[in-house]
Amino acid sequence: MAKVLIALLLLVLTTEQAVAQQQSEAERIAARRIAFFTRHIELTESEAIRFWPAYNEYENQRNMIQQERFRLLRELRQNERNLSDDELKEGADRLIGFRLREAKLSGELHERLASILPPLKVVRFYQAENMFRNQLLNELRDGRRGTPPPSAGARINLKR
Secondary structure (H helix, E strand, C coil), X not given: CHHHHHHHHHHHHXXXXXXXXXXXXXXXXXXXXXXXXXXXXXXXXXXXXXXXXXXXXXXXHHHHHHHHHHHHHHHHHHHHHHXXXXXXXXXXXXXXXXXXXXXXXXXXXXXXXXXXXXXXXXXXXHHHHHHHHHHHHHHHXXXXXXXXXXXXXXXXXXXX
16 A cells, blocks of 8 residues: 555656746746847837737747647547547547637738738747747757757848
């Protein structure tokens, strides 16, 4: 009985530690994103005050859509052999619906950014978003965290 309690206690502690590590990693990524975007877009203080709430709202809504999509994908993968063609078609239709919702959300963000930032900085936002995502993917692929690739420190320079 004591061994079972010890095993359960270890399992709970290990799970809590894993959750805490995931949260701290998410917080580190968020802090890096703020610094990266602010530097590359060259946000002024007044722009940043308006930009970050709009972007954070977008990210929160996008994350909710992605979580719903991932749940559906997992459900479809686990049950695909037991689902009828009509049920599979319904699942596929729901999946494309998630993509359409994300596209609509991106369009809404674009309109908000266009009212907050000058056009050059809106373009820089899209570039910074792409660069940051690529940097994270490269780090994941290479098995390192927090080490920017050589080009990540370069400022985005758009010639008119």
